Amino acid sequence: MANAHMNKGTIYKMQDMHAEALKEYLKALQLFEKEGHDVGRGMVLGNISHVYLQLRNFEKAEKYLKESEAIAIKSNDKEALGSVAIALTNIYQETDMPKAIAYASRAADIYHQLGNKYSEAVALYILGRCYQESGNYQQAPYYTEQGLVLAKEVNYPNLLAQLYVNLSNVRYHQKKYQESETLALAAKSKDSTNLEIKHNALLNQVRNNMYLGNFEQSAKYLDEYTASIQQLATDEYQGSISNLEAKYETEKKELQINALEKQRQLYIWLGVAIAGGLLVALAFAYIRYRLAVSKRKLAEEESHRLEQEKQLVAVQATLDGEAAERSRLAKDLHDGLGGMLSAVKMNLPQMNGDAILEAMDVTRLQTALGMLDDSIQELRRGSSSHDARILITLWTKSISI
Template sequence: MRLQFIFLLTVLPLIAVAQGDSIEVKALLDEAYGYEDTDPTKALEIYGKAYNLSEESAYDLGAFRSLHYSGIVHSNMVNYDSALHYYRKSLAFSDKAKYPKGTAATYINIGNVYQFLGDYDRVADYYLKGIKVFEVIKDSASMAVTYENLAALFSSVKQHQKEMSYLEKALLIVPKANLELMGMIYGDMGLSQSKMDNLPKALEYFTKADSLSKYVDNPKLDFFVQRNFGEYYLLSGSYQKAILFLNRALKTNEKINDPYYRSLLLTHLGEAHAMIKEYSKANSYLKEALEMGQKNKIKEIQEKAYYTLAKIDNDQKNYQRAYKYLNLHMNFKDSLLNEAYLKQISLFEKQYETEKKDNEIASQKLQLQEKENDILKKKNQYNLALGGGGFILLGCLGLWLFYRQRQKIKNNEILALQSQQEVVKLEALIDGEEKERNRLAQDLHDGINGDLAVIKYKISSIEPDKFSKKEKIFYDDAISMLDNAVEQVRRISHNLAPPSLHNFDLIEAIQQFCSKQNASNPINISFQYFGNRLVLKKENETAIYRIIQELINNIMKHANATEALVQLNNHDDKLIITVEDNGQGFDTKSTENGIGLQNIKSRVDFLKANLDINSSAKGTTFCIEIDLKKNKK
């Protein structure tokens, strides 16, 4: 669902330059905008001149627009690393120019780029930043577009009910005169309904969007209307109608010159022709889409094209080639972390858990010593009463016992203070460890990832036409390896410090974790939550998240399971967490169980909870019962 991304970008370049701005810079901006669709390279060159002129004259608003529009052009060209570079650079100038709408729009566009790259945690972060600014300046049209983008985010993680709720919010606040935006929203609502298999409702929304398109002259809205009808008829099995509308959309796409949507339309046309057994046309469309996907590094297109090509060859009994295409399709779904980084993550996990356990032991020791002090004090009082009613000898004996007990109390108090200091030190170490994990995650993402992006940008600027065949292979391999490295570093960063724990509540964070595991692993993981809204301390939420993360990782590594269930049930101040699978089970009494299970038990103790494990050849069930009264915020 990339509709809002394109729509927002077409609005921003039309913002008028304020009275008193540099006439020359404005002329350059207008000239460059005219080249964006026909000659984007020329547009970038002119925007660069506008930026240099703005810098020389300290014209901050001109510098912002030059950089921001350069980011838009790179986004349309599918140069996402470059787009992020220009967007981030433009933020400093929108702040200097005191132009909050530009700042908010930049946040949204950065979020849009991350959405297309699949980095959903960052998408939400930047969208929320943009929404806060739009709320302050009361820009209802931009707010509506941002709600559309949030809907697209939830569509990407297959939460279509939330997607619809944000689209309905967008429809409520969109200015009634903005028929183009209203048409885009109706189109998105139709797409959402189609993903929930409610095709009659989808057709109703698509028809509303079509009606609005008749009142405005906008090629993008016309394109999406035709595209949406094409997808609708493809889903409903009316393949000839689907081909008709998809071809219309393909023709309209020539006006907006969007390579992503052209390649997506080609895959749909290939699928439609394959369904009516026109295999020659289907192969032609799919191979063109595949070539565009490879050229623009669009993994989604390559995955779709390879899958349909595999189905076509299978139908034609070309099983060897079908198997080859199916493997290529699966390669775009699978991702492996670098083994060295995995060892580094494991080391940090073990260090963190060891310090956590030491902290718990020290706390328990402190509690025992405090109880012993209470007992000693009561015993001392008893001895005093006995000595006061006895003889002088007994009194002297009582004084001696008092002195002895008092000395013991002093010694125990000293030990208690020492233990308390030890707890403080351990807590400081744990806090430092968490900060170090976050710092490492940030350094990996912003440092190494940034460097890799710059390296890729510089390598990509080399003209490969003059290379020999062998050098061309090395060049393509280098680009591919850089893409893999960027993806690995991003995943490692999120494993060390999952952003979803900071941006969402615990339930949404767990739901996102399960969805991500479903997307990249063969095991089908179901998530269910019942009961009241869950409110816990952040450290307790982190402990629960880590328990579930560890259990799911153990299932994937050791259980040989095909299905797993994560269920949270919150009723009557009791939170019941159940994680079960249909795997091969394990011996729960074995002393050879690894550090993963020890980490789980340590966190369960931290939560003052009870753990029950049942395992057999038919599967394993972990049941954790937490008394929320003991963990109140």
């Protein structure tokens, strides 16, 4: 996934879509950092730096390259160190030429140690250009020719064309016009599609032939150079129009997508709000239902409690009535029945003295008197404890006797 984002960023970078390229590179960087992939991080940082270099933001370009360099040093990645050195050379060519020369030389040494002839030739080409741009036309051809030897070995046409045209520039400044002319022709023959190389070679041919006295040839190259510049301007204009149209369509689609996304989010929030409202309403209804049930239950419990209180009052009244009735009955028994039993007891001894009774009757009479005494005692005790039921039972027994 990180490599996919990095490749996508490179496509955007080649189309000069810098914001989109940076967005993809930063996604790749985040994924590489999450995985702890230092090599991938270094590559992405280098690509981010190149975008800022295209934007001529040299400060940020240097910042990201220094981070990439630190990773390469930590992992002892020579290939990455060479790549970073060349990238830093491109930055310092705009800001600090001595540093640019130092980094280009370092890159050439690294690639020489690795045996990477192509990259060494590139580093030598850049080093030759640094000396040329600083006006040192003694060192410039030395490194350019070394690079040319290596480029011929790897046989890479575009690199050969760049080295030929760079050496043609040096020979022109050295006033070696014929050699500069030959090198310009060689550059065009190696790569005729690269307009930068083509225009540089044609310009050298115009100037060389003027100094060589070949004015007609110079005029011919000038016409060719002018036509190529005009064609380039037209192509660039058309390309700009196409890019603007493509950008317009892209932005239009993005606006539509954004509008649909916002609409979708609005519907989602509306759905959430409605669902939330329904949940609140249901919760409120449930709470009301529970409150109603609780109130009804409390009312039923209160009614049941009142009913129990009524029953308790009725029972208490009954008990109080029974207690009063027992008290009255005990009093009646004590006052009425007790007096009658006492009178019977007083008369029975007289009957025993005056009447002639048989021995069995005397015994029965004595027994009756004893039971009568017991009844009187029980009646008195029962009256004091209000136990009328026992008194009635005893009284019933005495009557039966």
